[in-house]
Amino acid sequence: MGLTNPATEYRGADSGTTVTSVSPNWVTTRLDFLTNWARSNSLWPMPFGTACCAIEYMATAASRFDIARFGMERQSFSPRQADVLICAGRLPFKLAPVIRRIWDQMPQPKWSISMGACASTGGIFDNYSMVQGIDTIIPVDVYVPGCPPRPEGLIYGIRLLQKKIMGESIDNDMLREEHPVGPSGLFLPAERVDELSEPFGNSVSQTRST
Amino acid sequence: MTARAPVLSPSVTPLRAEFGAAITRHVVSCGDTIVHVDRERAHDVLAWLKDAPGQEFNYLTDITAVEYRDPERPLQVVWQLRSLGRKADLRVKVELDQAGPLEVRSVWDLWRGADWLEREVYDMFGIVFAGHPDLRRILMWETYAEGYPLRKNFPLRGHFSRSEQTRQALAANPEAHYSLEELSIAEAYQELPADMRARLARGERGFLK
Numbered sequence: 001m002g003l004t005n006p007a008t009e010y011r012g013a014d015s016g017t018t019v020t021s022v023s024p025n026w027v028t029t030r031l032d033f034l035t036n037w038a039r040s041n042s043l044w045p046m047p048f049g050t051a052c053c054a055i056e057y058m059a060t061a062a063s064r065f066d067i068a069r070f071g072m073e074r075q076s077f078s079p080r081q082a083d084v085l086i087c088a089g090r091l092p093f094k095l096a097p098v099i100r101r102i103w104d105q106m107p108q109p110k111w112s113i114s115m116g117a118c119a120s121t122g123g124i125f126d127n128y129s130m131v132q133g134i135d136t137i138i139p140v141d142v143y144v145p146g147c148p149p150r151p152e153g154l155i156y157g158i159r160l161l162q163k164k165i166m167g168e169s170i171d172n173d174m175l176r177e178e179h180p181v182g183p184s185g186l187f188l189p190a191e192r193v194d195e196l197s198e199p200f201g202n203s204v205s206q207t208r209s210t
Numbered sequence: 211m212t213a214r215a216p217v218l219s220p221s222v223t224p225l226r227a228e229f230g231a232a233i234t235r236h237v238v239s240c241g242d243t244i245v246h247v248d249r250e251r252a253h254d255v256l257a258w259l260k261d262a263p264g265q266e267f268n269y270l271t272d273i274t275a276v277e278y279r280d281p282e283r284p285l286q287v288v289w290q291l292r293s294l295g296r297k298a299d300l301r302v303k304v305e306l307d308q309a310g311p312l313e314v315r316s317v318w319d320l321w322r323g324a325d326w327l328e329r330e331v332y333d334m335f336g337i338v339f340a341g342h343p344d345l346r347r348i349l350m351w352e353t354y355a356e357g358y359p360l361r362k363n364f365p366l367r368g369h370f371s372r373s374e375q376t377r378q379a380l381a382a383n384p385e386a387h388y389s390l391e392e393l394s395i396a397e398a399y400q401e402l403p404a405d406m407r408a409r410l411a412r413g414e415r416g417f418l419k
């Protein structure tokens with residue numbers, strides 16, 4: 001059975017013929033490419049907006065910048081139907097178990113974007129209450145710098161993620177590995193968390209924790 | 211903006227007449243009158259200011275506390291009062307010696323709005339409000355073990371290492387921050403999963419693994 005040419009079909013039963021020679025009825029491609037193409041162009045974001053960056057995220061999603069153009073039509077407010085977690089804003093320690101649980105609830109394949117200086121490094125909040133970068137809580141694929149990043153910046157980050165997805169290989173199981181919180185209570189070694197949270201820039205000269 | 215004239219609040223004279231030596235001093239600063247009160251009599255003074263005819267400070271704007279850089283200076287607890295009817299403000303302060311017990315009587319029985327304000331001062335400064343019905347942390351989670359963040363002896367980044375802070379934060383149960391009364395889903399209690407019902411019935415809030 002070939003595909004029928006709808007144009008021919010439309011002309012009616014009397015003159016209609018089934019065309020098999022003209023219409024393209026099969027293609028060859030790499031399965032990797034096809035899967036990645038589908039995945040990268042239908043990313044459903046799980047917006048985790050905690051602060052000012054979320055306003056910029058909303059602008060990115062709204063009509064002027066419109067991330068629906070990149071396949072992110074549906075904002076997924078349920079982690080179970082989401083592909084990419086976008087942490088837009090600073091993450092206090094009190095919210096750390098929440099973002100961790102949301103991340104654990106998201107099914108594979110999943111990715112995450114850390115939007116803004118605070119989500120990526122703690123930003124100006126190098127203090128007792130703030131997580132110094134969400135990469136100490138969950139794995140991060142793309143960091144978007146800025147305070148806040150402009151919508152163009154976030155879109156660039158999303159495009160980078162799409163590019164990263166296009167480079168994935170479906171038989172690489174490591175890419176789909178879960179990184180659960182281990183018996184140590186962390187998902188990274190403790191020294192790594194301390195190292196990632198080291199003060200930098202201006203905050204180096206402020207009182208260090210004892 | 212024009213600076214307000216340094217006008218003494220008309221409440222000071224009747225206050226001094228009523229409480230005498232319990233009013234330790236008063237100052238006018240930026241147009242606001244600040245009355246310093248003896249710790250033992252603070253609750254009486256505030257109750258009087260709320261109910262006495264001609265005072266009627268029926269709105270508690272804020273409760274906060276101050277610690278100065280100089281370790282010799284006492285901590286202050288500050289009540290900012292407003293009389294909605296008379297359109298008048300008054301600030302009342304109590305000094306708490308650093309060495310003594312950091313404790314004052316709760317004004318929750320006078321203004322219900324004191325509930326969360328006192329919890330916040332307790333959370334940030336460790337000042338105990340005796341008689342508060344539910345004095346527990348409000349901004350930091352309940353198992354927070356590093357101390358009171360707005361005290362001057364509290365390092366900016368906390369006492370613990372970042373990895374320890376992260377570990378403790380991740381060990382908290384995100385659903386266990388609320389008591390049953392606080393959950394708007396209280397009516398739907400029977401429909402909650404069995405384990406959540408058990409947890410709420412135990413009164414469990416946060417825990418460390």
Ligand code: SF4
Binds near residue numbers: 089116123146147
């Ligand atoms: S990076 Fe800047 S804009 Fe974004 S949450 Fe932090 S302070 Fe707000």
